[in-house]
Amino acid sequence: KQEVTQIPAALSVPEGENLVLNCSFTDSAIYNLQWFRQDPGKGLTSLLLIQSSQREQTSGRLNASLDKSSGRSTLYIAASQPGDSATYLCAVRGNQGGKLIFGQGTELSVKP
Amino acid sequence: GAGVSQSPSNKVTEKGKDVELRCDPISGHTALYWYRQSLGQGLEFLIYFQGNSAPDKSGLPSDRFSAERTGGSVSTLTIQRTQQEDSAVYLCASSWALAGGLNTDTQYFGPGTRLTVL
Numbered sequence: 001k002q003e004v005t006q007i008p009a010a011l012s013v014p015e016g017e018n019l020v021l022n023c024s025f026t027d028s029a030i031y032n033l034q035w036f037r038q039d040p041g042k043g044l045t046s047l048l049l050i051q052s053s054q055r056e057q058t059s060g061r062l063n064a065s066l067d068k069s070s071g072r073s074t075l076y077i078a079a080s081q082p083g084d085s086a087t088y089l090c091a092v093r094g095n096q097g098g099k100l101i102f103g104q105g106t107e108l109s110v111k112p
Numbered sequence: 113g114a115g116v117s118q119s120p121s122n123k124v125t126e127k128g129k130d131v132e133l134r135c136d137p138i139s140g141h142t143a144l145y146w147y148r149q150s151l152g153q154g155l156e157f158l159i160y161f162q163g164n165s166a167p168d169k170s171g172l173p174s175d176r177f178s179a180e181r182t183g184g185s186v187s188t189l190t191i192q193r194t195q196q197e198d199s200a201v202y203l204c205a206s207s208w209a210l211a212g213g214l215n216t217d218t219q220y221f222g223p224g225t226r227l228t229v230l
Contacts, residue, residue: 034218043116043203044221089155097168098143098207100219102155 002027006090006103013080014111021075021106023090028068034100035064035075036089044089048075080110114138116222118204124228125194133189133225137206144187145207145219146179147171150200158202161187194229201226 003026013019023033032051036044048057048064050073056065063076077084087107091100117136125131137144146158148171157171161181172178176194181187191198205219 036221043223044205046218046220049218091155098145098160098162098219099157099168099171100145100147101157102147104154 135204
């Protein structure tokens with residue numbers, strides 16, 4: 001059974017810092033991995049999707065990497081801003097069907 | 113066009129009542145998913161539709177939960193005889209799916225329905 005773990009559970013940093021969020025998964029037979037952002041009381045916003053054959057994806061200040069064999073992904077946020085404060089969720093899709101298995105999330109707070 | 117929409121945004125009900133939650137996916141998306149988010153369990157998959165059929169219902173927690181999708185578009189999640197442990201935010205997502213039913217694409221989520229069972 002696939003399990004997804006995110007570390008740390010919470011993170012507080014001053015504005016301008018670069019930071020890394022970690023995601024690990026127990027079954028390396030994944031189809032893709034997706035990073036989401038969730039603001040309080042809101043739904044999920046997709047940030048990046050990495051296919052199993054890819055090593056990384058970039059969008060603006062965000063860079064996500066994937067090491068499928070070791071069961072790890074990282075989300076790198078450059079030059080953090082207070083507007084980046086949210087909960088970040090990592091989710092993996094297996095090779096059967098489309099369901100996503102989510103980690104518990106990392107709650108990020110960027111202080112001005 | 114517009115994103116995934118869900119209604120109602122909030123629902124308060126009494127234990128034992130039935131509730132219906134609605135999801136309108138992004139136009140043209142053939143795959144539709146229901147998830148549940150609760151404090152103790154995080155975000156859990158419930159059911160997945162490809163068109164009007166549900167190839168994966170493995171996440172439905174009990175036979176009180178059912179879902180249908182009509183016209184390859186709108187979906188309704190029904191919870192019968194609600195219990196307090198059903199209180200959660202119910203999220204719907206949609207995505208494109210390839211002809212073979214495989215989905216490699218981003219899932220787009222709606223804002224959710226917050227269900228409170230008193």
